[in-house]
Structure formats: structure tokens, C-alpha cells
Amino acid sequence: KAGVTQTPRYLIKTRGQQVTLSCSPISGHRSVSWYQQTPGQGLQFLFEYFSETQRNKGNFPGRFSGRQFSNSRSEMNVSTLELGDSALYLCASSLAERQANYGYTFGSGTRLTVV
Amino acid sequence: QKEVEQDPGPLSVPEGAIVSLNCTYSNSAFQYFMWYRQYSRKGPELLMYTYSSGNKEDGRFTAQVDKSSKYISLFIRDSQPSDSATYLCALKPHSGSRLTFGEGTQLTVNP
Numbered sequence: 719k720a721g722v723t724q725t726p727r728y729l730i731k732t733r734g735q736q737v738t739l740s741c742s743p744i745s746g747h748r749s750v751s752w753y754q755q756t757p758g759q760g761l762q763f764l765f766e767y768f769s770e771t772q773r774n775k776g777n778f779p780g781r782f783s784g785r786q787f788s789n790s791r792s793e794m795n796v797s798t799l800e801l802g803d804s805a806l807y808l809c810a811s812s813l814a815e816r817q818a819n820y821g822y823t824f825g826s827g828t829r830l831t832v833v
Numbered sequence: 834q835k836e837v838e839q840d841p842g843p844l845s846v847p848e849g850a851i852v853s854l855n856c857t858y859s860n861s862a863f864q865y866f867m868w869y870r871q872y873s874r875k876g877p878e879l880l881m882y883t884y885s886s887g888n889k890e891d892g893r894f895t896a897q898v899d900k901s902s903k904y905i906s907l908f909i910r911d912s913q914p915s916d917s918a919t920y921l922c923a924l925k926p927h928s929g930s931r932l933t934f935g936e937g938t939q940l941t942v943n944p
Contacts, residue, residue: 753932
């Protein structure tokens with residue numbers, strides 16, 4: 719059974735550019751969440767999607783957005799990149815919100831570097 | 834003040850030692866408790882989850898929750914070099930899906 723797949727693994731962008739990251743959840747999982755991991759702030763919740771609807775959003779500026787497709791694959795977009803957006807972006811999936819009580823399965827992440 | 838406090842370490846122990854990792858939290862809304870292990874350049878991997886106060890054991894790992902003290906622990910018995918990783922506690926309220934993570938404790942087990 720394939721795990722959570724995130725692409726690309728590594729990305730280097732310039733300040734002011736925008737970026738799109740992709741996440742394919744475990745087959746059958748309908749809930750996808752995104753987290754940002756930095757050395758200073760640790761793992762912080764970005765947003766969660768279930769059945770193509772955003773169910774929850776963290777405290778991030780509007781430059782961070784996402785969406786989920788009918789096949790449960792999800793993308794997140796960051797516009798007008800800032801140096802502080804450099805981080806590991808992690809995607810996690812679960813069958814449904816209730817199953818999240820028992821933990822998410824995370825992907826290996828996309829390492830974004832903004833220069 | 835952070836909702837979840839976790840000593841970042843680093844923590845270095847000899848092989849075979851018993852390791853104790855801890856988190857404290859302030860929000861009594863947290864009802865579900867998880868421990869993740871993260872190796873370098875990898876995503877977090879779920880180790881254990883628990884709901885109620887008390888102990889839960891899985892092989893060499895024991896998770897302990899004390900809701901009255903808002904204190905959770907992970908014990909690793911007979912630690913191995915392969916246990917060297919960052920350990921993150923994650924907490925979740927009854928409703929909603931957002932996990933709140935501790936900062937993570939970096940553990941090194943020396944052969």
C-alpha cells in the first residue's frame with residue numbers, strides 16, 4: 719500500500735515568486751492536512767481538506783492557500799514568497815476526521831528554500 | 834506561552850538505557866495524545882496514540898498520560914542506535930482534526 723506522496727521533494731525559489739506543492743494521500747484516505755515545519759516554530763498547522771472542502775485553517779497569511787481534488791489529491795500554493803517561508807512542508811492523510819484521533823500518516827515532505 | 838511544551842534536548846544516552854521523553858500542555862481540551870518519531874530528512878512517523886489517562890505499551894515503547902497533571906510521557910526501554918531520531922508529541926482536541934505538536938526532542942543513542 720503506497721504511503722503519502724509529496725512532490726517535489728526539494729524546491730528552490732526566489733523571493734516574490736509563487737510555488738505549488740502537491741500531495742497524494744494514501745488510497746482511500748479523504749482527509750488531507752498540511753503542516754509547516756521550521757527549526758524555530760516546529761510543526762504548525764496550515765489547513766485541512768476533506769472531500770474537496772477546507773474544514774480548518776491555521777494562523778497563516780492569505781498568501782498560503784490550498785485545494786483538494788475529487789480524487790483526494792491536494793495542492794498548496796504560496797504566493798509572493800518570503801525568506802521566512804523556507805521550511806519543510808508536510809502533508810498528512812487520514813480516512814476521515816474521526817480517524818485522525820488515531821494519528822495521521824505523513825509524507826516525507828517538500829523542502830522549500832527561498833533565496 | 835506555548836500550548837504544548839517539550840524539552841528540545843538534545844538527549845544522548847548509551848545503548849540499552851531507558852529513555853524518558855515528556856510533554857506538558859495547558860489546554861484541557863486536548864483529548865487525544867500521540868507520539869511521532871522523525872528521522873532526518875523524513876516525515877514524522879506515528880509511534881503510539883492514546884486517549885485515556887494511564888499507560889499503553891507497544892513492544893519497547895510505553896506511552897503514559899496524566900490528564901490531571903496535563904503531562905504525557907514516552908518511555909523507550911532497551912534503547913537502540915536505530916532509535917536515534919527526533920520525537921514529537923502531538924495533541925488533538927475531541928473534535929476537529931488539527932494536531933498541536935511539541936517542539937520535538939532530539940535523541941541520540943550511542944553504541
